[in-house]
């Protein structure tokens with residue numbers, strides 16, 4: 001699959017590396033331009049190339065953002081229309097400044113900014129070191145560590161779940177975008193290493 005990645009920091013670079021290792025083709029971008037990504041591209045090796053944000057958005061059948069949430073309005077809505085779009089960012093007011101949510105989850109603000117995109121919130125609740133180190137593609141899914149996801153488009157959820165499995169994790173569906181606050185900072189499920197059974201039990205306990 002062709003995957004565009006927007007953001008080349010801890011989580012974007014880690015995901016790009018894992019997607020490429022699983023046999024996908026990745027175009028990764030950041031705020032400073034493709035020429036600043038030469039070292040990362042060389043380090044990851046085959047399967048990954050440097051791109052501008054627009055190029056990464058156009059390249060991906062699936063596009064993932066891993067940027068500070070406060071920057072979300074810079075995501076190119078026209079280029080992302082029709083795409084399965086993974087939002088991995090978290091809202092931290094101390095880093096992102098005050099962003100008025102109007103009672104919506106962060107992923108819903110992103111969906112409103114990208115009306116044509118098929119938004120799935122995923123990877124936001126997994127510390128990048130665990131993402132980097134804990135994938136076990138050869139293990140049965142029920143024995144793997146969980147990556148939580150949520151979204152309103154069932155097919156998009158299925159595609160993202162497949163990618164999560166490709167890199168050795170177990171996808172667990174948290175619910176709709178409105179329910180994605182259950183995987184946001186402040187939730188008991190946020191950034192916890194869990195097996196799927198444990199995650200489902202915790203989510204059921206949240207009502």
Ligand SMILES: NC(=O)c1ccc[n+]([C@@H]2O[C@H](COP(=O)([O-])OP(=O)(O)OC[C@H]3O[C@@H](n4cnc5c(N)ncnc54)[C@H](OP(=O)(O)O)[C@@H]3O)[C@@H](O)[C@H]2O)c1
Pocket residue numbers: 006007008009010011012029030031032033053066067068069071074088089090091123124125126127128129
């Ligand atoms: N760190 C984690 O373990 C983790 C886990 C899950 C989710 N998250 C969330 O994922 C997001 C990224 O976290 P991180 O730790 O990977 O951050 P990071 O290491 O600081 O990297 C942020 C990346 O975003 C890029 N960027 C910033 N503004 C951009 C814009 N407007 N357009 C395109 N690229 C832009 C930066 O580009 P430049 O390098 O060119 O500035 C940088 O490559 C955050 O929202 C964070 O809360 C983090």
